[in-house]
Amino acid sequence: MGKVYAVGIGPGGAESLTGAARAALDAADCICGYTLYVELLRPLYPDKEVFSTGMTGEIERCRACLKRAQAGRTVALVCSGDAGVYGMASPVLELAEEYPGVEIVVVPGVTAAVSGAALLGAPLGHDFCVISLSDRLTDWNVIETRLRCAAEGDFSVCLYNPASRHRKDTLQRACDVLLERKSPETVCGIARNIGREGEQIRILTLKELRDAEADMFSTVFIGSSSTKRIGGRMVTPRGYKK
Amino acid sequence: MGKVYAVGIGPGGAESLTGAARAALDAADCICGYTLYVELLRPLYPDKEVFSTGMTGEIERCRACLKRAQAGRTVALVCSGDAGVYGMASPVLELAEEYPGVEIVVVPGVTAAVSGAALLGAPLGHDFCVISLSDRLTDWNVIETRLRCAAEGDFSVCLYNPASRHRKDTLQRACDVLLERKSPETVCGIARNIGREGEQIRILTLKELRDAEADMFSTVFIGSSSTKRIGGRMVTPRGYKK
DSSP states (O other): OOEEEEEEOBSSSGGGOBHHHHHHHHHOSEEEEEHHHHHHHTTTOTTSEEEEEOTTOHHHHHHHHHHHHHTTOEEEEEESBOSSSSSSHHHHHHHGGGSTTOEEEEEOOOOHHHHHHHHHEETTSSOEEEEEOOOSSSOHHHHHHHHHHHHHTTOEEEEEOOOOSSOSSHHHHHHHHHHTTSOTTOEEEEEESTTSTTOEEEEEEHHHHHTSOOOTTEEEEEOOTTOEEETTEEEOOOOOOO | OOEEEEEEOBSSSGGGOBHHHHHHHHHOSEEEEEHHHHHHHTTTOTTSEEEEEOTTOHHHHHHHHHHHHHTTOEEEEEESBOSSSSSSHHHHHHHGGGSTTOEEEEEOOOOHHHHHHHHHEETTSSOEEEEEOOOSSSOHHHHHHHHHHHHHTTOEEEEEOOOOSSOSSHHHHHHHHHHTTSOTTOEEEEEESTTSTTOEEEEEEHHHHHTSOOOTTEEEEEOOTTOEEETTEEEOOOOOOO
């Protein structure tokens, strides 16, 4: 019986892979994933079989991997960032119930909250929340409640999917909810194309963030009340006294 | 003028390093960090200068790195997991103001929320909070408010520092706060010694977690209301329909 590795490949190409992710890809006879991410790995594995499906074909992609594994193959199902954070680990573990005997191994990777934070400085140096603004699979009411609770708890917040092709005002709506509790001067940051061509960061206030542009390649950070701007970086102190 | 890399080395040894972390360690003329983590790297760099300080000597450690960098050296300041999540990136960026000209580069790594989640399945497949239960640098009131907000928002929650040598009832107190809002049947997990010898996981209910033992080498996960136990794993669905 075969095996599916759900592999987080980090934000970019080879340099963001962990040794364990590399070993799982080495061990796999085929690699499956969204086209953009599979292409990042192609130079490392020019001769390996690759199959790919469109952006929203997640369930189809999981089933394709599970079917091959049931036929005895070892499949690497790759995800940008981490496999568990809004990644393919959940759906593949749920669907695996229908493919008895297939072993699932989740190989963790550097998720955008962590890689974007590193570019900006250390915005997640203390307690934080990660919230996706995508309402494709979640009611906006739930998202709004979570934003309100995150602000109420004075967490630093990392937002995934701040925009999509179809939704342009999502970030603005989210900022409006956060602004009910958080100061308009709260230090915020945007990291875009992390680990890829066109990588860039911007540090701004929450008031400015409300009217800023963040596309589907952006990850957004909102500080807690103790987050500071230090020499062009965004830093949330752990609380150490100097 | 020199440089300090704040490097997240992931949970374990060589296999949890990313390519970028490896490159930073290669480039450094010396490696600094808490003894346990530096020892994990020793086999990779047997000939490199290493210096180390005790567990709570964080500020002293940052200053030692910054001083060497100011003298023109390239220093790798290593952190278990990620450098930004309760790591050394924040204090070194804060202190760097006093050492003008020293460049700080944060190299992200796989933090325990992500590596522990992979071992357990996919508990962080949807929105989540990360909260440290250490009251060494944070008032317990703040921690309690954040726990309450996390429960109110029906987040999955990952707890760092669920216990220490001195505090034995911290996890119990945290569970009592969460139980005000979360069901006692909420699916929870404990990951211990992630990526190291003695690695183990346990899946249990929130009611059981309240009376469970979690030591300083444990990371604790509390599900949202949609988190399920599937074939011995803890899975929070992204919401995909099958």
